[in-house]
Amino acid sequence: MTFDVATIKADFPLLSRVIDGKPITYLDSAASSQRPQSVLDAMDRYYRESHANVHRGAYRLATEATDAMEGARQKIADFIGAPHAHEVIFTKNATESMNLFAQSWGRGHLHAGDVVVLTEMEHHANIVPWHMLTESIGIELRWIPVDENGELDLTDLDRLLDGAKLLSVTAMSNVLGTITPIKRLADAAHAAGATIVVDGSQYVPHLPTDVVDLGIDAFVFTGHKMLGPTGVGVLWGKTELLDAMPPFLGGGDMILQVTKDGFTTNELPHKFEAGTPAIAEIVGLGAAVDYLTALGMEDVRAHEVSLTAYAMRSLKERFGDDITIHGPSEPASRGGVLSLIYKDVHPHDISQVLDQDNVYVRAGHHCAKPLMQVMGLNATARASLYLYNDEADVDTLADALASADDIFGF
Amino acid sequence: MTFDVATIKADFPLLSRVIDGKPITYLDSAASSQRPQSVLDAMDRYYRESHANVHRGAYRLATEATDAMEGARQKIADFIGAPHAHEVIFTKNATESMNLFAQSWGRGHLHAGDVVVLTEMEHHANIVPWHMLTESIGIELRWIPVDENGELDLTDLDRLLDGAKLLSVTAMSNVLGTITPIKRLADAAHAAGATIVVDGSQYVPHLPTDVVDLGIDAFVFTGHKMLGPTGVGVLWGKTELLDAMPPFLGGGDMILQVTKDGFTTNELPHKFEAGTPAIAEIVGLGAAVDYLTALGMEDVRAHEVSLTAYAMRSLKERFGDDITIHGPSEPASRGGVLSLIYKDVHPHDISQVLDQDNVYVRAGHHCAKPLMQVMGLNATARASLYLYNDEADVDTLADALASADDIFGF
Amino acid sequence: MAGLEDLYKEIILDHYRNPRNRGELETPPAVKAEGFNPLCGDEIVVFIDVDDSGTIADVAIGGQGCSISQSSASMMSAAIKGKTTDEARDLIESFKGLMSIHEKGLDGAAAEGDKPDLSMGDLSALRGVVKFPVRIKCAVLSWNTLAQALDDARTN
Amino acid sequence: MAGLEDLYKEIILDHYRNPRNRGELETPPAVKAEGFNPLCGDEIVVFIDVDDSGTIADVAIGGQGCSISQSSASMMSAAIKGKTTDEARDLIESFKGLMSIHEKGLDGAAAEGDKPDLSMGDLSALRGVVKFPVRIKCAVLSWNTLAQALDDARTN
Numbered sequence A, B: 001m002t003f004d005v006a007t008i009k010a011d012f013p014l015l016s017r018v019i020d021g022k023p024i025t026y027l028d029s030a031a032s033s034q035r036p037q038s039v040l041d042a043m044d045r046y047y048r049e050s051h052a053n054v055h056r057g058a059y060r061l062a063t064e065a066t067d068a069m070e071g072a073r074q075k076i077a078d079f080i081g082a083p084h085a086h087e088v089i090f091t092k093n094a095t096e097s098m099n100l101f102a103q104s105w106g107r108g109h110l111h112a113g114d115v116v117v118l119t120e121m122e123h124h125a126n127i128v129p130w131h132m133l134t135e136s137i138g139i140e141l142r143w144i145p146v147d148e149n150g151e152l153d154l155t156d157l158d159r160l161l162d163g164a165k166l167l168s169v170t171a172m173s174n175v176l177g178t179i180t181p182i183k184r185l186a187d188a189a190h191a192a193g194a195t196i197v198v199d200g201s202q203y204v205p206h207l208p209t210d211v212v213d214l215g216i217d218a219f220v221f222t223g224h225k226m227l228g229p230t231g232v233g234v235l236w237g238k239t240e241l242l243d244a245m246p247p248f249l250g251g252g253d254m255i256l257q258v259t260k261d262g263f264t265t266n267e268l269p270h271k272f273e274a275g276t277p278a279i280a281e282i283v284g285l286g287a288a289v290d291y292l293t294a295l296g297m298e299d300v301r302a303h304e305v306s307l308t309a310y311a312m313r314s315l316k317e318r319f320g321d322d323i324t325i326h327g328p329s330e331p332a333s334r335g336g337v338l339s340l341i342y343k344d345v346h347p348h349d350i351s352q353v354l355d356q357d358n359v360y361v362r363a364g365h366h367c368a369k370p371l372m373q374v375m376g377l378n379a380t381a382r383a384s385l386y387l388y389n390d391e392a393d394v395d396t397l398a399d400a401l402a403s404a405d406d407i408f409g410f
Numbered sequence C, D: 001m002a003g004l005e006d007l008y009k010e011i012i013l014d015h016y017r018n019p020r021n022r023g024e025l026e027t028p029p030a031v032k033a034e035g036f037n038p039l040c041g042d043e044i045v046v047f048i049d050v051d052d053s054g055t056i057a058d059v060a061i062g063g064q065g066c067s068i069s070q071s072s073a074s075m076m077s078a079a080i081k082g083k084t085t086d087e088a089r090d091l092i093e094s095f096k097g098l099m100s101i102h103e104k105g106l107d108g109a110a111a112e113g114d115k116p117d118l119s120m121g122d123l124s125a126l127r128g129v130v131k132f133p134v135r136i137k138c139a140v141l142s143w144n145t146l147a148q149a150l151d152d153a154r155t156n
Ligand SMILES: Cc1ncc(COP(=O)(O)O)c(C=O)c1O
Pocket: A252, A274, A275, A276, A277, B030, B031, B093, B094, B095, B096, B123, B125, B126, B170, B172, B173, B174, B199, B201, B202, B222, B223, B224, B233, B367
């Protein structure tokens, strides 16, 4: 299958929407991607034909629903190279996944004074759960710094990891696009006797992923950024690690026995999936993974590298010093997340001006306030690229950006 | 609008499925309901036209998505009589709602030795979270007993509530159909100085609900049992109560400020909605509430009472002492949840036999093991009725049940 | 679609109605193991009394459950009584092979285990269960519980 | 659809480019309040110096944000300087009335507050913001922060 963006674009109903006579240019996939028709169809079909509650029913529909959900679990396990489907725990989003890990693993393993190492480029989803443990348990946080190029500064890595219990780090920054050296970080963490959990929210949608090859212990990501529906996220963890973690939410499906005096927990993955799961959403995420697999993640990555290179080159050519593109300058070492500063137009105003031309980018702190502070910024306008974007989208962005001059009078 | 079940049935695509040449008879709505076309359409339209991440974007699509989600919040608030939309907190299911309440309110208010009162007819979702607090904080649980008619035995209510901090109770049993006297329980709890939280998972889908009129402090329910999608649940709480609760999950959207040193929380409802919400599912639940409102919950209830009466009468007439229907004998004081024991055929086998005729009921402990133990049962076969069921469905159930005799040779 | 006659064979119903070795054994000398099916609530209690030569001298079955879990337990008890623990372990493996749809596909006929030599006796009547995948857990529950009891007997 | 010219009026851009009363005041005697817009990251710092007669003798504005939040803060600072705290509170109410789309609908013209008598001066240029509902929070941020500063000044 050749990677033909026009064909791909046609698979995404929303991208053909026309507003006020103009087509739309969607450049906010780092916040949330769009979905192909096949994902919508999979969910619709599930609801029209096979919906019933899972795991507990002996009748035909309940079996179909359970098979659909467990089939999706296997697909997702395969997609990230997980050795066992039962290591894939479904949550509602990456944020819940990280909170589950922090609360459950943290309660089992962390005590007052224990050290957790983060980086300055984390999303709030990988900061606030640890602040909460600082408040409840009294752990200590250390931060791997970010350098001027927007990469992790690993000079002091060994010192930072010394005596640490955990390293929790993003695989790709949602502000800078920086791809972090996860294998190296995993080795360093393990050498220091620490566990490593990785935030793959921006990574899984865009690069071939193999959790075993990365050498990590646990991994979180979210469905809606990888062509899947809202309402579903994943925590992957090694079996031994998950087995040793206490349960997080209590209720139906996660128990083996309940009496008035207590309860015992069910086996993986059920132990961490209390209550009725997001069945249709899990089925939808399975279809999203099918779509990505059919395209081939190597090709998705290649497309994005070349599009990112085009975007960086063409925006620089057109706007010169009037534009700043934050993050690594080398397209091959970053994702297609372009945090822009244009002249001294505030990012919020940039987004407003672009909106006039149906060009959709995000303005703000991107839930990474500590990083913004390190960068000395209050906000950026972020254009993010995905498999359905093409060079024409980048050109439209550039044209729309130029129109800010008319309004702000430069 | 008259309540015409044939018309209603036609709104639910799954109910017209034919398997092996036979139509299906869906009698498992207490586990999960089916969805009308309008709910599927609302979600599909959302994904095809307006999807973007909410709350953080200034552009057109992001505004549409935010308006769709917040519009649904208002509808749901209205549906349960909540004074303020910001009191409606979206979760992934009722189980998460109850865990959120238990963990967050519990941490703020409960200490070792404090008493929480439950009833013997609770679902595991309203038992296990409290067992977990027993383990972590050392609270004490007391249980309101269930009598032979399947109703709460309130003889000792005042003694049980004496000195208690919280009463957590279901508004309708998912095994027996029992409707509990919430107003009376709320008064008693408040008189004893206790807070009351109610599990409305089986109540909201079937009866007109007004949380203010019920006099309760907090309320949980789940989308998929009330014609909504999977992946969305609700916690409602009084503003003062929610304001006084510490956050539950940490991450994006729930913060006001984040630095490397700590964070401050956002206002309601965001404080409890970390990460990307189940946007499409919330929109779908809004459409479900529209559907229910258009039918009128008074009429839904009236239909179910009369159908339950028909079912109890006709099953008894046909099978006499060979059938036991657990729970209150008076249809007006119960929901359409019929836990059956037929001769000495095991419920699991009943469900298997019925499946042969595409009659779908649930067999098992229904996530209420303590109740099963009190009732001296290991399992029941549960047929549960909803607005799209009619007398013909009950008759089909009875015919299919009779065929168990052929196999088990009575 | 599989018919109910594949599931509810006469011999299965016979074991269900007249369960063999139903009861309890004194512990010690016997060991006791409990198994739960968290989905449907089935419970099986297995008592085994292993003598010094490693033979299962006595066995008893308790608990509650559906026709499949109860009859499987009953047949199992009959099959292992008087066998050595090693033979019992082989039988567990054979039975689980019979029940393993994942490797063999859903066709009952091809679902025979890798060790069909071991005499399965009445147990082969349970072969039809693989056509009803949700019921496999019912059939296997007592066997997993037996495996646990054998482990416990060893460590005692 | 509303055009950008409704939002980016010349006078707004003027206040954005040349913000009035930008800076800090010494605390005490001044009081300081900080406001955040958690969605976009805008930050406003308001300093007010209230004299014994209840007059806002001096005001200063700090922080970072978009053209709307910054120009609104600048205009606000000019409007309240020399006013009494009561007058400032009235102005907050009037301004919020101007911005309240919920009661008035999205039509800018009809969005005037209940107290249109109070001279809004340059501020009425912000009226177009109601056509861009997400930007209302930007416009209102400094006013909420002022309200907080006035509360603090009272309790001091
Ligand atoms: C009474 C009751 N409470 C709570 C729940 C849990 O709902 P959910 O599985 O959607 O979290 C259920 C349904 O399973 C229920 O019947």
